[in-house]
């Protein structure tokens with residue numbers, strides 16, 4: 001009798017502590033706010049010297065990685081921009097200012113089919129100068145510009161500094177760490193070695209899915225990130241900011257889908273091949289050749305299919321990355337469902353990622 005009693009107490013204790021632990025995990029996840037995930041300075045163990053000025057309405061970020069300090073800038077209304085150290089917002093630069101005040105350095109920092117990106121200078125500030133490559137992409141260039149303009153309220157989108165329609169030019173904030181596809185080479189540099197942790201890499205993965213979530217569920221509708229036919233192309237749409245976060249920089253190929261009215265998307269007019277793209281993006285008929293008119297459309301779930309490959313690449317091959325991969329196995333298997341409808345939403349994935357993040361964060365500290 002005594003033995004049974006003991007067993008009962010022991011089992012109850014285990015059950016209760018397990019429940020409390022599980023509950024505390026969920027609570028932690030619920031209270032994990034944006035900043036918590038974004039830049040875990042405590043975790044990386046850095047010492048920030050704070051240089052807070054007494055201006056109101058400032059957006060301040062830790063920029064240890066390049067500048068060794070916190071930098072602030074005012075938050076701006078649409079039509080205005082600000083860079084680190086600005087005391088007030090400046091209206092977007094227009095044709096005349098661009099022609100007269102922007103100095104070219106001639107250094108090419110990025111290029112795609114639609115536009116080239118050069119490093120330029122305006123009043124001592126580095127900015128990105130983007131111009132059209134060939135006239136045949138004029139529409140895409142201006143569509144991309146309109147998208148960037150209409151998404152300026154979002155922290156997920158690169159900041160517009162100015163544009164000139166008649167010259168086919170737009171200016172964007174310059175991010176010296178460049179695009180997301182450089183992540184492994186950035187983190188493998190000696191200077192950045194203290195950032196090369198699995199948790200920081202995982203934070204970037206969470207941010208990546210948060211950006212997709214913004215594109216899929218934003219106030220303006222559901223958009224599919226179409227510039228994503230291979231891993232490199234997908235990663236190169238995002239820029240790494242110097243507070244170790246991400247922004248989306250290229251919105252040239254961002255079709256809208258609307259489930260209610262049955263509007264689907266297609267990424268280009270050519271046949272897509274390979275295992276990186278989602279199965280529904282492949283030509284479905286074996287017995288006939290590809291014909292764009294007969295190619296069925298698809299939706300934002302193509303982005304979900306690609307998430308495991310992106311995350312796998314960003315987690316890299318460092319201590320702890322396999323343990324994180326193991327925890328993500330189940331959700332990633334769901335992302336690879338052949339039937340698009342069965343794949344999880346970005347929000348489901350973010351929830352699971354944050355749970356895993358907080359688990360690894362807790363076991364480390």
Ligand SMILES: *[C@@H]1O[C@H](CO)[C@@H](O)[C@H](O)[C@H]1NC(C)=O
Nearest residue numbers: 045046047048049050068069
């Ligand atoms: C942090 O940096 C400041 C300024 O460089 C220094 O005075 C302070 O001792 C440092 N604190 C720690 C805990 O290292």
Ligand SMILES: *[C@@H]1O[C@H](CO)[C@@H](O)[C@H](O)[C@H]1NC(C)=O
Nearest residue numbers: 104106116118131132133134
């Ligand atoms: C784009 O800008 C660069 C740098 O000023 C310039 O050299 C190049 O000729 C421009 N390209 C076009 C197509 O205007």
